[in-house]
Amino acid sequence: MVPKSGKNLNIPSPRHRPGEEPEFDNLDIPNAGTVSRPDIMTDPKQMFDYANTVIRVLDMKNNALGEWDPKLSPDDMRKGLYDMLTTRIYDDRMQNMQRVGKMSFYMKSTGEEAVSVAQAMALDKKDMLFPSYRQQGLLISRGRDLLDMMNHCLSNSKDNCKGRQLPIMYTWRDGNLFSISGNLGTQFCQAVGWAVASAYKGEDAIAATWVGEGTTATSDFHHGMTFAAVYNAPVLLNVVNNQWAISSFQGFAGGEKATFASRAMGYGMPGLRVDGNDFLAVYAVTKWAADRARNGGGPTLIEHFTYRASAHSTSDDPSKYRPEDEYEVWPLGDPIERLKNYLIEIGEWSEERHKAAMEEINAMVIKKYKEAESFGTLNSGSRPEISSMFDDVFKEQPDNLRRQRQQLGV
Amino acid sequence: MAKMNMVQAINSAQDVMLERDDSVVIFGEDVGYFGGVFNCTEGLQKKYGEQRVFDTPIAEGGIIALAIGMGVNEMRPVAEIQFSDYIYPAFDQIVSEASRLRYRSGGEYWAPITIRTPCGGGIRGGQTHSQSPEGIFTHVSGVKSIMPSNPYDAKGLLISAIEDDDPTLFFEPKRLYNGPFFGDPKQASQGWDKHEKGEVPEGYYTVPIGKANTVRMGHDLTIITYGTMVHVSLAAAELSDYDVEVIDLRTLIPLDIDHIAESVCRTGRCIVVHEATKTGGFGAEILSQIQEECFWKLEAPIGRVAGWDIPYPHAFEWEYFPGQGRVLDAIKKVMEG
Ligand SMILES: Cc1ncc(C[n+]2csc(CCOP(=O)(O)OP(=O)(O)O)c2C)c(N)n1
Secondary structure (H helix, E strand, O other): OOOOOOOOOOOOOOOOOOOOOOOOOOOOOOOOOOOOOOOOOOOHHHOHHHHOOOEOOEOOOOOEOOOOOOOOOHHHHHHHHHHHHHHHHHHHHHHHHHHOOOOOOOOOOOOOHHHHHHHHHHOOOOOEEEOOOOOHHHHHHOOOOHHHHHHHHOOOOOOOOOOOOOOOOOOEHHHOEOOOOOOOOOOHHHHHHHHHHHHHOOOOOOEEEEEEHHHHHOHHHHHHHHHHHHOOOOEEEEEEEOOEEOOEEHHHHOOOOOOOOOHHHHHOOOEEEEEOOOHHHHHHHHHHHHHHHHOOOOOEEEEEEOOOOOOOOOOOOHHHOOOOOHHHHOOOOOHHHHHHHHHHHOOOOOHHHHHHHHHHHHHHHHHHHHHHHOOOEOOEOOOOOHHHHHOOOOOOOOHHHHHHHHHHOO | OEEOOHHHHHHHHHHHHHHHOOOEEEEEOOOOOOOOOOOOOOOHHHHHOOOOEEEOOOOHHHHHHHHHHHHHOOOEEEEEOOOHHHOHHHHHHHHHHHOOHHHHOOOOOOOOOEEEEEEOOOOOOHHHOOOOOHHHHHOOOOOEEEOOOOHHHHHHHHHHHHHOOOOEEEEEEHHHOOOOOOOOOOOOOOOOOOOHHHEEOOOOOOOOOOOOEEEEOOOOEEEEEOOHHHHHHHHHHHHOOOOEEEEEOOEEEOOOHHHHHHHHHHHOOEEEEEEEEOOOOHHHHHHHHHHHHHHHHOOOOOEEEEEOOOOOOHHHHHHHOOOHHHHHHHHHHHHHO
């Protein structure tokens, strides 16, 4: 029974492990501006190449190049930069507060801010979002009050999830953002269902959903792809390829065999692979796919090629499975730095303004956090009413729950 | 003998079986190089190589289907589902396939697979890291369900499960990984090193599947429980004015009803205690079997302590979790009416 050669199975292995010097020389990344931009109604059969390249606008010398340049106004780009900065500062603050015991858990999106912020900007506010747990920039870009986000993470008396969910599993109906599930992949095909209903009702709103590359292995991913293709649903299906799924590198989701964007081909939909750290490119491909969907062109799969700069969550220690400085050599840089440097290059921003913006955001986040704490934290101060834990299981509380609530004495 | 916590005991069981049996392989999400999110497979890939201990794609249905296929082809896979809260994508593979394969093929095919999965609450994990879904599986014919409450039993039962020719679900109460838990989060946590069941043989031994264990003798009342609630019940028994017997089931399916009935017929009173939600929980099955076996010896209605019938609520963990107080209330009610 011993494997005969001792090496019969292909067990994928990442390029580097702790203690090794990281480099990404193997990555085939084209120069910015070199990929053409097809018409939004192009037949998916003509689009194979877009799934196997990397669509880029910003080069590493602070130029915006090529047909995909969305030509955003400086104000829009400054909003994008400001929201990405807010997302990062918010993440840092919340993680620190988790460390000192104010909440049970936290997950940062560091390095991936362009994905959520640029995409939120490229979509309409009426479009419905079905995110995973790593797109807090969607809420921030859509203008959710950080205080509300913090109240949720602290499970305090103002938490709109009423203390029932782990931190970061936001829900925000007013912002057209769906209740986030902790079960991977489950929302992928639900977004398709929402989009199908929108088409059925003859409405203009589309849906967008996000999974990590690890989650493309789930059956739910394939349900979403099949159903979206079959019904030509107006939906954007996003795969955030941040290289790591906890300790498993993207090879365990099949990323070494084919790109994630190229999965789209087998279902007959366009797949676009984009530099996920390039704010302008992410904006441009999202706009392309949204215009296509709104125009009756159906779904698009977008792979955001990026890197998870932080730990998976506060329960994780990445130094156990990858070199600690891997992110520093990631060839596509940092999304905030790249947009910032571009804005400076074109004379629309400066180091001083950047510093001032950071200080302003920092002060705002600290102030909001103080206010949030005044409504309680997981372990101190006020909480949602205990009796409320028996609510919302059903619309009306059935007798068994009423009796159990009485037994608890609340 | 060595001092082991439950993580080390589970690791050791897998180590022993990888060593003894070339057909044993271990896989699951993050179990390879990383050694699992709870370290239950730490060091095993290094020791036995990537061919025998490896990571999988994130697809629980795929993991169990892979295990079944390998099991059919003469291997003995041990698959980890990272949290039992994520076992549902594998539901069909467990319910319709693994547990019926022997039956539907007239005994021609079977898959001797072991599914390890951390379960239970008490770790502030919210609704996706705290569930106790054992009752969903005990309802299924053809799959055994095991839930140990200490390192010694965990290792011996896991070895039995791996050697068993039927599919087994091995639930690991994660709140017990590092030490017994008595239901009171304010109480300083204890390790297994001071507990007699933290003494674990380093080599091969088994604890039989399907055998309950009386962990405290008493005359007045029997508590029937398993997993984390064994320790909560023992703590409540100590505080109680009554002389309470406590049975740790260890295996849910097949249920050791003879052991339970012997005790309940002797004490005449009993309580069933589990962390899982009450309605349709495994407690209901135990209760009705006791009624069948002990009705004429019962002196009071059977008590039941369980989680409320709601999803696991993050901020109300300690109002949800059935702690010592709820067990004591039930003892009082069954004893005093
Ligand atoms: C169905 C299911 N299986 C397992 C898990 C445990 N888990 C949580 S996050 C994660 C990794 C996800 O990786 P990826 O999809 O790449 O997203 P990322 O975290 O990188 O954003 C795993 C395995 C889960 N939440 N749900």
